[in-house]
Amino acid sequence: MAYFERVGDMAYRATDEVGGAWDTATQHIAPALGLLAHVVERDRDVRRTDGLIVGRLSYDILGTIPIDVMDVRVRVVRPGRTVELVEAALGHGGRDAVLLRAWLMRPGDTAAIGGTAYPKITPVDDMEPWDPSSIWPGGFIASAEVRRQQVEPGRASFWVRTPVLLIDDEDVSPLARAAGLFDIANGMTVRADPKEVAFPNVDLTAHLFTTPRGDWLGFDTTVTFGPTGIGLTSSVLHDEHGPIGTLAQLLTVRPN
Structure with a gap:
């Protein structure tokens, strides 16, 4: 099973798994x-061999x-040479549907000074x-x-994984697989019944200080609805080693 199948050099067919x-x-x-x-990483690997890593993924959902x-x-x-900004777009029928701007940055050895004050969430086996x-x-x-x-309601920590491949018969990095789960955050601890209130997100931005490792992706998530129809789902992202970055999704809040 896979979410997408490649049908051309720059074309992919979605399967029913993406419903x-x-x-x-x-x-x-x-x-x-x-x-x-994945498209950004694939383009990077064609253009250069110095191993720039993704520090930010910022999507606008059109x-x-x-x-x-x-x-x-x-x-x-x-x-x-050490930092570059890359833009990617996904469209259908001549219309762009998602735009991505990604910062790629030169890696370095900062293990001696590494650390974060973000607390770990409960291990996956204990949830x-x-x-x-x-x-x-x-x-x-x-x-x-x-x-x-x-x-x-609107406050939880959780772990997510999927057995479904991102792209059929194509190597995909741990980052791209994790990015394919980021947007699930907005629905995993709802503040209101989605049958009564719609709250889709119009964007998503992930800042990463560590590249995700392993199959499980963890979230420490808070959902906020403001008084004027705008909301925010904010998360600290985790792998099984600890926090790896942050995630934010801007919501349009629409009571039925």
């Missing part, structure tokens, strides 16, 4: 974000995407399994394995 949560006839955006991260063939493109916005399809429909949510420690 959305707000609308099962369109794609859940999460796998598409992983696909664009609209819904049908479960169909999508085109991608990538360009270097700001070239550099109870939770079925997200009890709240959300769609192929993508059904493909996710989740373990969750709920604090209150």
